[in-house]
Amino acid sequence: MNADHRVIALIDMDCFYVQVEQRLQPEFLGKPCGVAQYYTWKGGGLIAVNYEARNFGVKRGMRGEQAKELCPDFHVFHVQEVNGKANLTRYRDASADVFRVLNANFKLVEKASIDEGxxxxxxxxxxxxxxxxxxxxxxxxxxxxxxxxxxxxxxxxxxTRGIETTAVNSRNLYKTISASKNFPGKTCLDTIDKIRIWCHNLAEEIFNRLEKDRAEVRNYFIKV
CATH class of the missing domain: 1.10.150.20 (5' to 3' exonuclease, C-terminal subdomain)
Structure with a gap:
């Protein structure tokens, strides 16, 4: 199609993690909610906040307890953990559901993250x-x-004038896949046994994701 006559529709999955949780627990639809990662210090760090909560001044990056001070009715969903690490499988599966629908109805679908410039x-x-x-x-x-x-x-x-000729490329398969975790302060890995355990946990996560998607790996890297 001529770039001068094409129409590109942007589908923005707003506060997606919250929507995923509300789909599983519809009693929280329309209520101020957010998703926090880890249960640690002050209620965990918020990684997603819906508009009902934003109206009270709640923002991503706040702690769960701080959000409740601004909005007493604020509900926090916590990301599941497996082997001491955040498990994002629920959100990846929901994203895959969305793209199955899009790919079934449109010839060209390009996945892109546009949260930050x-x-x-x-x-x-x-x-x-x-x-x-x-x-x-x-x-x-x-x-x-x-x-x-x-x-x-x-x-x-x-x-700025709505002119953009870059081709839309279907990207259904990812080029890289990774699993990582930070160990700040007292959580640092200070023994060989701890290092072995976490190398095993992270490798197991990668294996499970590859197996689920029936993907093959050509090269692998370890980043420290």
Whole structure:
């Protein structure tokens, strides 16, 4: 299809982790909720918050207890843990359900994470003091290219006008898969036995995910 006549629909799975939990426990639909990872210090760290909770000032990154101070009716779902590590299987499975529906109805479906603009986005926001892409429309092509370079400036100029010719590529298979965990402070791995246990746990997680997806691995790496 000619890029000038195509239509690209963006489906944003808003506060997705919360939606997954509410689907399993519908009695919490319409109520302020969030998902926290780990049960440790002050109720765990919030990794997803729905709009009902955001209306009270609750934000991602807060602790569960802090959120309850702002919103006494706030309900916290906790990510399941397996072998002392967050188990995201529930959310991966729900995501797979969504893409099965999309792939059954559309020829081209590209999966992308758009929560953050990355370093390039941060640079644009800082240079031009903007929050939304549409706010760049007031800048001329010359101004954008002077600050961002000829190629990026031209791309931003077109983007603010709804012009984007990058092809949509179906990405149903992932190129990499990983499992990791941080061990700060007192949780550090200070013995060989602890290291062996966690190497086994992380390898087992990778194995289970590969087996479930019937995927084969060509190369593997260990990052310390």
């Amino acid at each position: 990355g370093k390039a986005g941060e640079r644009v926001m800082e240079l031009f003091q903007v929050e939304y892409i549409g706010q760049l429309r007031k800048y001329s092509l010359d101004a954008l290219q002077t600050s961002m370079g000829e190629k990026d400036g031209y791309w931003l100029f077109n983007l």
